[in-house]
Amino acid sequence: MRKTASPFSLVLLGLGVFLLVLAPMLAWYVAPRAQRTPVDIDATTVFTGTGSYFDTGTLRTKNRQKITITRHVLGDVAESERSGRAVWDVSTTVDTPVTLELKDPRKAFQWTLERWVTDRRTNAPVHCCKEAPTRFEGDAYLKFPFDVQRRTYRWWDNTLGAAVPLRFAGTKHVQGYEGYRFTGTVAPTRTGSRQVPGRLVGRPAQGQVQAEEWYANSGIEMVVEPRTGRIINASISPHKTLRAPGARTDAVTLLRGSGLEFTPATQRTQVALADADSTKLKTVGETAPLAAAVAGGGLTLFGVVLVVRGRRRFS
Known part of the structure; x- marks a missing residue:
């Protein structure tokens, strides 16, 4: 018996990481x-x-x-x-x-x-x-x-x-x-x-x-x-x-x-x-980065939990 990550958990984890990377890019670059x-x-x-x-x-x-x-x-x-x-x-x-x-x-x-x-x-x-x-x-x-x-x-x-x-x-x-x-x-x-x-x-x-x-x-x-x-x-x-x-x-x-x-x-x-x-400037510089950071943090944490728990398979 071994643990494997479900596709859903990997999608959540990837989306969360993407939003965490997007937040500082919006604030400091865009x-x-x-x-x-x-x-x-x-x-x-x-x-x-x-x-x-x-x-x-x-x-x-x-x-x-x-x-x-x-x-x-x-x-x-x-x-x-x-x-x-x-x-x-x-x-x-x-x-x-x-x-x-x-x-x-x-x-x-x-x-x-x-x-x-x-x-x-x-x-x-x-x-x-x-x-x-x-x-x-x-x-x-x-x-x-x-x-x-x-x-x-x-x-x-x-x-x-x-x-x-x-x-x-x-x-x-x-x-x-x-x-x-x-x-x-x-x-x-x-x-x-x-x-x-x-x-x-x-x-x-x-x-x-x-x-x-x-x-x-x-x-x-x-x-x-x-x-x-x-x-x-x-x-x-x-x-x-x-x-x-x-x-x-x-x-x-x-x-x-x-x-x-x-x-x-x-x-x-x-x-x-x-x-x-x-x-517009506030949205790009404050609102959107904050929303991306909060959502990204939550999705990343949830995705990590799912990956760690995994899905039990029997070999």
């Missing part, structure tokens, strides 16, 4: 590779709020006006696949009530076109693929890196042309969804110059002067979904002015926005996308 910035993105975010802007028709600053900022991000899939990077083309328009009705970015109060290239895993800037601007830096742009930490990040401000430190400031709920809150400011900084009539900046005796362009931002707030780094709400308070050459005070307000924030519709869209992406 999950990190799932954390990749998407390249097939086609998204629009809209900020609105009240502010002031300089009306070139009347040469006066209009106050208490609705300001709308619309940003459209389109991924260049072909270039992204070729380079292995995330290549995004970004169109940003700033509209007043008058220009918003025209529905033409070329007639907006301000329109910028940019091409941002980042490492799909780290979110670090990559200088290739005809990126513009060519010197952008930092570690947070249209999104934050994956697995956001409670620390300070450098957020790229395209108006400033430099990275701004955003400090962790607790948590905040957006449309019922909790995210990490980061805040920062930009002190008045000279960003360039433009030729304007002298009388516009308090120099009536001069026909044309090279006025200084200054920029500040009194309040930047980003609320970020921690696992994906997706921004679920954003608020900015930009202030762009002109000064006479060498002056210490502003002469003209070109644009001032107070608390320009994602619209409720944009918030809902961002929250839904963040929740879906976070759930």
Whole structure:
């Protein structure tokens, strides 16, 4: 009389061992590779709020006006696949009530076109693929890196042309969804110059002067979904002015926005996308590995017991 293992016990044992091997592979190999910035993105975010802007028709600053900022991000899939990077083309328009009705970015109060290239895993800037601007830096742009930490990040401000430190400031709920809150400011900084009539900046005796362009931002707030780094709400308070050459005070307000924030519709869209992406990453990195480990351990133990007990045969 001898003992032999039944086919059923061997199947259970093999399945259990497979699941035990699968668990760490999902957690340590598959999950990190799932954390990749998407390249097939086609998204629009809209900020609105009240502010002031300089009306070139009347040469006066209009106050208490609705300001709308619309940003459209389109991924260049072909270039992204070729380079292995995330290549995004970004169109940003700033509209007043008058220009918003025209529905033409070329007639907006301000329109910028940019091409941002980042490492799909780290979110670090990559200088290739005809990126513009060519010197952008930092570690947070249209999104934050994956697995956001409670620390300070450098957020790229395209108006400033430099990275701004955003400090962790607790948590905040957006449309019922909790995210990490980061805040920062930009002190008045000279960003360039433009030729304007002298009388516009308090120099009536001069026909044309090279006025200084200054920029500040009194309040930047980003609320970020921690696992994906997706921004679920954003608020900015930009202030762009002109000064006479060498002056210490502003002469003209070109644009001032107070608390320009994602619209409720944009918030809902961002929250839904963040929740879906976070759930996928959690499933691959936590839920599935844990389930595989628990099931694999149970099946392996049960299979070993059956093999040891065996099936009695008489020779």
